[in-house]
Structures are given as C-alpha cells and as structure tokens.
Amino acid sequence: xxxxxxxxxxGTGKTTVSAALVSVWEAPxxxxxxxxxxxxxxxxxxxxxSETIKAFLEVPVADETRCTYCAQCADLCQFKAxxxxxxxxxxxxxxxxxxxxxxxxxxxGALSAGTRELGEISWGRADGAAFLxxxxxxxxAMSPPLxxxxxxxxxxxxxxxxxxxxxxxxxGVSCPxxxxxxxxxxxxxxxxxxxxxxxxxxxAHKAFQPLGKPMGAVxxxxxxxxxxxxxxxxxxxxxxxxxxxxxxxIAKAYAGGNVITEVSDNLQTLIRNxxxxxxxxxxxxxxNNVREALHD
Amino acid sequence: MxxxxxxxxxxGTGKTSLTGAFxxxxxxxxxxxxxxxxxxxxxxxxPSTISAQEFRSGHEAVIRPEICENxxxxxxxxxxxxxxxxxxxxxxxPLKCEGCKVCVAFCPVNAVDFPEKLCGHWFVSKTRFGWMVxxxxxxxxxxxxxxxxxxxxxxxxxxxxKGFNMILSDGPPGIGCPVISSLSGxxxxxxxxxxxxxxxxxxxxxxxxxxxxxxxxxxxxxxxxxxxxxTRHIESFCLEKGLKVLGALPHDTVVTHAMVAKQxxxxxxxxxxxxxxxxxxxxxxxxxxxLEKN
Numbered sequence: 344x345x346x347x348x349x350x351x352x353x354g355t356g357k358t359t360v361s362a363a364l365v366s367v368w369e370a371p372x373x374x375x376x377x378x379x380x381x382x383x384x385x386x387x388x389x390x391x392x393s394e395t396i397k398a399f400l401e402v403p404v405a406d407e408t409r410c411t412y413c414a415q416c417a418d419l420c421q422f423k424a425x426x427x428x429x430x431x432x433x434x435x436x437x438x439x440x441x442x443x444x445x446x447x448x449x450x451x452g453a454l455s456a457g458t459r460e461l462g463e464i465s466w467g468r469a470d471g472a473a474f475l476x477x478x479x480x481x482x483x484a485m486s487p488p489l490x491x492x493x494x495x496x497x498x499x500x501x502x503x504x505x506x507x508x509x510x511x512x513x514x515g516v517s518c519p520x521x522x523x524x525x526x527x528x529x530x531x532x533x534x535x536x537x538x539x540x541x542x543x544x545x546x547a548h549k550a551f552q553p554l555g556k557p558m559g560a561v562x563x564x565x566x567x568x569x570x571x572x573x574x575x576x577x578x579x580x581x582x583x584x585x586x587x588x589x590x591x592x593i594a595k596a597y598a599g600g601n602v603i604t605e606v607s608d609n610l611q612t613l614i615r616n617x618x619x620x621x622x623x624x625x626x627x628x629x630x631n632n633v634r635e636a637l638h639d
Numbered sequence: 640m641x642x643x644x645x646x647x648x649x650x651g652t653g654k655t656s657l658t659g660a661f662x663x664x665x666x667x668x669x670x671x672x673x674x675x676x677x678x679x680x681x682x683x684x685x686p687s688t689i690s691a692q693e694f695r696s697g698h699e700a701v702i703r704p705e706i707c708e709n710x711x712x713x714x715x716x717x718x719x720x721x722x723x724x725x726x727x728x729x730x731x732x733p734l735k736c737e738g739c740k741v742c743v744a745f746c747p748v749n750a751v752d753f754p755e756k757l758c759g760h761w762f763v764s765k766t767r768f769g770w771m772v773x774x775x776x777x778x779x780x781x782x783x784x785x786x787x788x789x790x791x792x793x794x795x796x797x798x799x800x801k802g803f804n805m806i807l808s809d810g811p812p813g814i815g816c817p818v819i820s821s822l823s824g825x826x827x828x829x830x831x832x833x834x835x836x837x838x839x840x841x842x843x844x845x846x847x848x849x850x851x852x853x854x855x856x857x858x859x860x861x862x863x864x865x866x867x868x869x870t871r872h873i874e875s876f877c878l879e880k881g882l883k884v885l886g887a888l889p890h891d892t893v894v895t896h897a898m899v900a901k902q903x904x905x906x907x908x909x910x911x912x913x914x915x916x917x918x919x920x921x922x923x924x925x926x927x928x929x930l931e932k933n
Contacts, residue, residue: 354651380813442739517782550778598866
C-alpha cells in the first residue's frame with residue numbers, strides 16, 4: 344500500500360504528517376521523500392544512510408566532425424536544447440529533457456550520449472523503517488527526471504522486500520506533485536484552515552480527483568483561522584480524517600527536529616488513529632477494485 | 640528597473656503574507672505573483688481582472704486509432720513511460736507525456752498527432768494597491784518556468800508604460816525551474832526563512848542557488864522566537880555568506896487573522912509586528928535601490 348502525503352500549499356505540514364505516520368506505522372514501511380527540490384523528511388527521521396548514488400540524465404554530446412548540419416535534431420527537439428546556426432552545432436544540455444530523440448534521428452551518428460547530473464538518491468534506515476530520498480542538485484531546473492529515478496529505486500526496494508510506502512510529496516499541483524501521488528493507493532491532503540490553505544486545498548483536490556484515488560484531508564493548526572476549509576470539505580465530499588490542533592508546543596517540537604508523536608500521548612493517539620483510518624481507506628479501495636474486476 | 644522577488648525554498652514560511660504587506664507599503668510599482676502553481680497573493684489583494692489571456696506552451700501526443708497499426712514503436716521509444724500497450728492502439732498518459740515528439744517522429748504510419756496544449760491563464764489586474772500581473776496554471780501541467788518568464792516580461796512592460804521603476808514579486812517555493820526563472824536577472828532576492836530544521840536546510844539551498852546565479856539576496860527570519868538556537872545559526876550563516884539580514888519577526892497569530900480578514904497584515908493591525916514589517920520593507924527597498932544605483 345502506498346500513501347502519498349500531499350498539499351497544494353507549502354508549509355502546511357506534509358513532512359510533519361509523513362514523519363509522524365512513519366513513526367507509528369505497524370508494518371514494514373519505506374519512508375520516501377519525493378520533494379527532491381527541498382527534501383526535509385530526513386531532518387526529522389534522521390536516517391542512517393547506507394548508500395548515496397548520483398542520478399544522471401542522458402543528454403546529447405556533439406561530434407562536429409561528423410555533423411552535416413542537416414538540423415533534423417534541432418527540428419525535432421522541443422526543448423531548444425540543440426540548434427544549428429549556419430555551420431555550427433550547439434547543444435544546451437541544461438535544457439534537455441533526455442528524450443533521446445536527437446540521438447536516434449541523426450543520420451550521421453554525430454550525436455552520442457553524455458550525461459547531466461540531476462542530483463543524488465540516498466537510502467538507508469530510520470529506526471524500524473526503510474528510508475529513501477532524492478536531492479536535486481542546486482542549479483538543476485528539472486525535478487521530474489530525478490523523481491523518476493527515485494521511484495525506480497523505490498520499486499526495486501519494494502520488489503526486494505514487500506513494504507508499505509509513505510511518500511512525502513512536493514508542494515503544488517503541477518507535474519511534479521501529480522507524479523508523486525499518481526501511484527498512491529491513498530492521498531492525504533494536508534491543509535490549514537486559512538484562506539491560503541483553502542484555495543490550495545481546492546486546487547489539489549481538483550488536480551488529484553481525475554486519478555480516482557481515495558483522498559482524505561488532514562487539517563493542521565486546527566483552531567487558528569476560519570471554518571471555510573471545513574465547509575469546503577463537507578460540500579465537496581472530502582472526508583476530514585484528522586485534525587492536528589494549533590499548539591505552540593507542536594511548532595516548538597517541529598523547530599527542535601522532533602516528530603510530533605513525541606509531544607504528547609494525545610498526539611500519539613491522534614496519529615495512530617490517522618494511520619488506522621488510512622489503512623481502512625486503502626482496504627476499501629482494494630475491495631472496490633476486486634468488486635469492479637468481478638463485475639467486469 | 641528594480642526587481643524584487645520574495646522566495647523561501649521551503650513553502651509556508653510567510654512569503655505571500657510579507658509580499659502582500661510590501662505591496663500595501665509601497666507605491667509606483669507593479670505587483671506580480673510568480674507562484675503560478677499555487678498562487679495565493681490574489682487572496683489578499685483581491686484583484687479585478689482587466690485582461691485575461693490563455694497560456695499555451697508545449698504539445699502532447701495523441702494517437703489516432705484509425706491509423707495506428709499498434710506496432711509498439713512509440714511504446715519502446717518513449718523514455719517517460721507515458722505510452723502503454725492497449726487495444727486498438729497504445730494509450731498515452733497525458734500526465735506523463737513530456738511533449739518530446741519522439742513518438743510523432745518515429746511512428747512508421749504517422750498516427751500520432753501533436754496538438755498544442757493549453758497550460759493555464761494569465762491576467763493583468765487592478766488591486767487597491769495598483770497594478771498586478773498574475774496567472775494560474777491548469778492542474779497537473781508542467782511548471783516549466785515559461786509562464787514565470789512571461790509574467791515577468793509583462794510586468795516589466797506594464798511598469799515601463801506606467802512610468803514605475805519597481806516590480807515586486809511573490810516567488811514560488813522550491814529551487815527548480817520556476818524558481819530559477821523567477822531569479823534570473825532579478826535585482827534582489829528576499830529569502831523568507833524560519834528557525835526550524837527545514838527552514839535552515841532550505842535557506843542554505845536557495846542561498847546557494849542565488850549565489851550560483853549571482854543574485855544579491857537578503858534574508859528575513861520569520862517566527863524568529865520559535866527556536867533561538869536555529870535563529871542564531873541562521874544569523875551566522877548569513878554573516879558567513881554575506882547575506883544581509885533584513886529583519887526578524889516573531890511568531891504572531893495576527894498574520895493568520897489578517898489573512899482570514901483578506902487583508903495584508905500592515906492594513907489589518909498597527910501593532911508592534913506591523914511596525915517591524917514596515918522597517919523590514921524600508922530596508923528591503925533601500926537595498927534594492929542601492930543595488931540598482933551600483
């Protein structure tokens with residue numbers, strides 16, 4: 344079972360919820376940080392990293408001695424990563440998406456595969472949980488290729504030893520966020536009861552709805568703000584599956600690098616209940632899937 | 640033209656609340672929301688749209704079943720796992736399609752169409768604080784930075800036309816493409832951080848990004864009383880890296896109350912917190928003007 348912890352707005356508590364869920368999860372679990380631009384989960388789970396590898400994207404390298412300047416590569420490239428100016432072939436590897444089209448289309452074999460460093464993938468263990476994260480190289484513009492590499496490693500880890508997965512997703516609702524949640528069985532939408540929280544919750548709900556996954560809202564800093572998030576959830580049929588109260592002690596625990604289940608027994612219980620709720624959401628989906636399959 | 644962009648790396652540190660207050664405290668400038676993925680500034684500034692435009696960028700593969708012979712060439716060639724085997728023809732997952740055109744170019748029977756994609760909308764609006772340029776990407780679209788670049792271009796043109804010499808922008812979170820697009824060639828990056836492990840970690844990365852692109856940066860420490868140790872560390876980090884600390888703000892629920900009232904915090908309250916925000920704005924503006932002179 345894969346649980347994705349997402350939110351439209353940043354800073355609502357995705358990492359807080361992810362770390363807390365991992366700490367109470369009662370089955371083998373892989374804590375996975377897919378927010379590769381600003382990964383933070385490791386700061387709270389403090390994993391022992393057993394291995395770090397660099398991830399690369401395949402980009403073209405030009406051999407001008409072979410180039411006849413036919414410009415088929417430049418015509419194909421949709422990302423302005425390669426261009427032919429008169430009798431000069433120029434590549435812009437930082438613009439390349441790694442589709443490999445130019446390498447295949449060149450009739451002269453003037454382009455070969457080089458690499459661009461995307462960032463790092465690290466894995467290890469954090470207490471009882473397995474841990475996996477990606478970290479985008481500063482200056483690298485594209486997070487989706489590194490996210491794909493992290494997901495590749497995640498699939499290997501799942502194949503090795505079956506485990507549940509808790510994904511700390513990137514903020515927003517554009518391509519990286521959707522890619523982080525698209526393989527999940529359950530999506531948690533972490534929000535706060537403020538106008539910003541509400542607006543971005545709506546964006547996230549609408550963006551993820553077409554995926555057809557069960558979604559539940561986790562309201563963080565409950566009590567501070569207004570009731571509009573609650574109204575939206577009840578009108579649009581999003582179940583509120585946990586409310587984490589606004590409490591300066593929680594903010595201080597977070598600032599101290601602690602997982603919030605350490606703050607109080609009440610919070611420990613709250614997160615355990617959330618975990619149970621998430622499990623039952625996933626089970627219901629599995630049942631529905633079986634029912635649909637039988638129906639078909 | 641002085642371009643000030645408010646960034647943070649980590650989301651939720653207070654970028655938008657502070658940009659909103661700066662918009663209230665300033666004049667003769669264009670305000671711009673460069674977080675086109677999850678924009679929030681309009682919730683404080685309540686813009687009235689003067690003009691709305693479609694934003695089209697990139698293409699997507701669409702296979703025509705009446706022509707496709709289901710040879711599987713496209714499936715094999717797609718590096719993004721966006722095409723899966725299906726009957727009568729392979730199916731393209733638009734969420735994974737990057738619009739690279741490889742399947743179009745290599746289809747032996749030319750069965751793949753490649754229509755342009757509508758990715759979002761952008762707006763020129765008027766607010767109670769003056770002109771604003773903003774956008775909304777459609778869900779699940781690539782946040783490519785192209786829309787960010789377009790907004791900045793529009794803001795510059797509008798500022799020139801109105802005789803303003805400043806653009807004040809609310810930036811996106813992260814350090815990827817949209818952030819790079821917000822930063823490149825800007826006069827000043829204002830980084831809002833908080834004294835938490837995430838705040839510190841993400842400050843270091845965004846500061847490195849600013850250094851990489853040689854953009855001068857100032858730092859605002861929000862919720863500075865949350866953890867004294869981290870606040871001290873942030874201050875010494877800034878000193879070491881030559882980043883100007885523009886000011887520190889305590890954790891104050893007045894920011895949330897102002898947001899609920901759909902006002903900027905400096906409009907909503909005249910307390911000590913608002914005074915501190917005003918001082919920070921004066922220092923930010925001075926820093927921007929100083930950089931422009933040099």
